[in-house]
Amino acid sequence: MSNLFVFGCISDSKIHAYKSKEPKNVLVLWFSQTGHTEIYGKLIGAVWEKMGLNVTCSEIREFYNKNLNEYDLVLIAAPVFNYDIPGYVKDCINSLKQLNEIPVASFVSYGGPEGDQHNAASIILELLSEKGGIPVGMATFMNMGAYPPVWDDNTISSPDLPGNKTLPDEETYNSVRAFAGFIIDQVGQGKRIEVDKHITLRRLATVINPIFWTKLAIKKHSIDKDTCIQCGTCKKKCPANAIDPSEYVVNRDRCVMCFGCINNCPQNAIIMTYSGRRLFGFKELLKRKNIKIKEPEELQVKS
């Protein structure tokens, strides 16, 4: 399985010059729930640090309402959720102060096979352009998908996991490193990209409100009092503030069906059912399948 990525809108791309200065202070922001987007974001930060840049890396929600004009380059990354980027990433970008013609870049991580992910990366750039940013590049990086309804003990017991279940690998990280270099080249040369969207059937699914339909299909969503250890991970990971572990309560009205709680619970204590079977999360999947995600060497040295 090859790792798919693009460094801009390759077809229909028009390059326009803009007044650029050598980047010094650069910002990498991500939203990440099962860690893939965060690893790629940190890797890009590490590559840029090695190039001598002052790099700030952070979870995007720390930058709500912020003014980013002290940076010479801003990169924003998110996972693809339901053929789109998560709503709270959009909220964070919309909350930023107006950008003073700062070069901006984006990437998404994704796990599905559909080929619609380019549009999600475009959405980040569109929002940043509306804020006054100048789009200089975008990419998509494929890895294991973290969508619990698609796996169960039968599918994962097969020794032949589908190709992306072995990702990210060194090839993925090389693509990420190359993207980091590409962005700096773009800025150095004062180049920008044209942001476009591809028309795909999958994309049409975004108009039928996938969160509503998923919620309808998930019959139970609660916390198992007997196994919960009150570690607070589910509360921390929930972007909708829908969970109160001290009371073992999930507010289903607030929930945005991101699976952040079940995917990260270390005890498998979140109870969700789908098509009559109990789901288990991404951490539990890794445990049951004995999969370890190998981080790129740049990050291993640091930790």
Ligand SMILES: Cc1cc2nc3c(=O)[nH]c(=O)nc-3n(C[C@H](O)[C@H](O)[C@H](O)COP(=O)(O)O)c2cc1C
């Ligand atoms: C709620 C949800 C919806 C998803 N929808 C899509 C999708 O539409 N297309 C896709 O390629 N991957 C989809 N995925 C897979 C994620 O994009 C993928 O696992 C991503 O790398 C997660 O990033 P993270 O580890 O940084 O949280 C979805 C995952 C979740 C949890």
